[in-house]
Amino acid sequence: MKSIFITGTDTDVGKTYITAGIAVTLRKMGINIGVMKPFAAGTAQKNGFKSEDIEILSKAAKVNDPEKLVNPQFFPISASPYTAWKKLKIKPKIPTILQSFRKLSNLHEMLLVEGMGGVMTPILNNYYITNLIKEMKIPTIIITRSKVGTVNHTIMTVKSCEKFKIPIKGIIINNFDKGYSIKQLKNDLEGLTGVPVLGSIPFLKDLRDTSLYRIFKKNIDFKSILE
Numbered sequence: 001m002k003s004i005f006i007t008g009t010d011t012d013v014g015k016t017y018i019t020a021g022i023a024v025t026l027r028k029m030g031i032n033i034g035v036m037k038p039f040a041a042g043t044a045q046k047n048g049f050k051s052e053d054i055e056i057l058s059k060a061a062k063v064n065d066p067e068k069l070v071n072p073q074f075f076p077i078s079a080s081p082y083t084a085w086k087k088l089k090i091k092p093k094i095p096t097i098l099q100s101f102r103k104l105s106n107l108h109e110m111l112l113v114e115g116m117g118g119v120m121t122p123i124l125n126n127y128y129i130t131n132l133i134k135e136m137k138i139p140t141i142i143i144t145r146s147k148v149g150t151v152n153h154t155i156m157t158v159k160s161c162e163k164f165k166i167p168i169k170g171i172i173i174n175n176f177d178k179g180y181s182i183k184q185l186k187n188d189l190e191g192l193t194g195v196p197v198l199g200s201i202p203f204l205k206d207l208r209d210t211s212l213y214r215i216f217k218k219n220i221d222f223k224s225i226l227e
């Protein structure tokens, strides 16, 4: 079973919500699932985990892995690792990230790694999220939205992954802010990129286990995810 890097066409596209839904569903299917977010950024939460993403992901997978493994690096400003480095003089630590990734991979059957921003989010000079995925040697799933503009963003994301020879398992359409008809968008994206659309997720009213499991099991092609 291969771990998966969940990336997206942009920040706020739904990577965390979709990763949480996949984690809940795989856990309920009996898989020992782990989660990781190598880099997180923003204002730290007052209680619990620094990053809300880590809290959502850890709850979804029901893991108690140490925060420093699940999220080895947190930047206290809303910025890419590269910009945080330049502004705060905190250098992104790729060897630490890869060490945590290997440790977590040994603790779980499968790891879902959430990216940051999009695939070309800069980490170091000439080192992007794509370079990190490549070093982890895992395939990716691309989260895209349904709003107009998404076709351009999705094609750019697919092309960037292809340039780095990153295998793409599929695209998931996060249909939370409505735009294109999903049937049309699925056909267009598959026709234009040759990458399968694994399903689409509607607006989620809550992140409870039972509702996530019901919605994700019904709408996502888990057979392909597990292949």
Ligand SMILES: Nc1ncnc2c1ncn2[C@@H]1O[C@H](COP(=O)(O)OP(=O)(O)OP(=O)(O)O)[C@@H](O)[C@H]1O
Residues within 6 Å of the ligand: 008, 010, 011, 012, 013, 014, 015, 016, 017, 018, 053, 115, 116, 117, 174, 175, 176, 201, 202, 203, 204, 205
């Ligand atoms: N399917 C959905 N249903 C309802 N709300 C959603 C859905 N997907 C995303 N959202 C809303 O959009 C916000 C951004 O989603 P999310 O945090 O998953 O994005 P992200 O891609 O992980 O962002 P980041 O790049 O900051 O990690 C959420 O806080 C939530 O309010």
Ligand SMILES: [Mg+2]
Residues within 6 Å of the ligand: 015, 016, 017, 053, 114
């Ligand atoms: Mg997120």
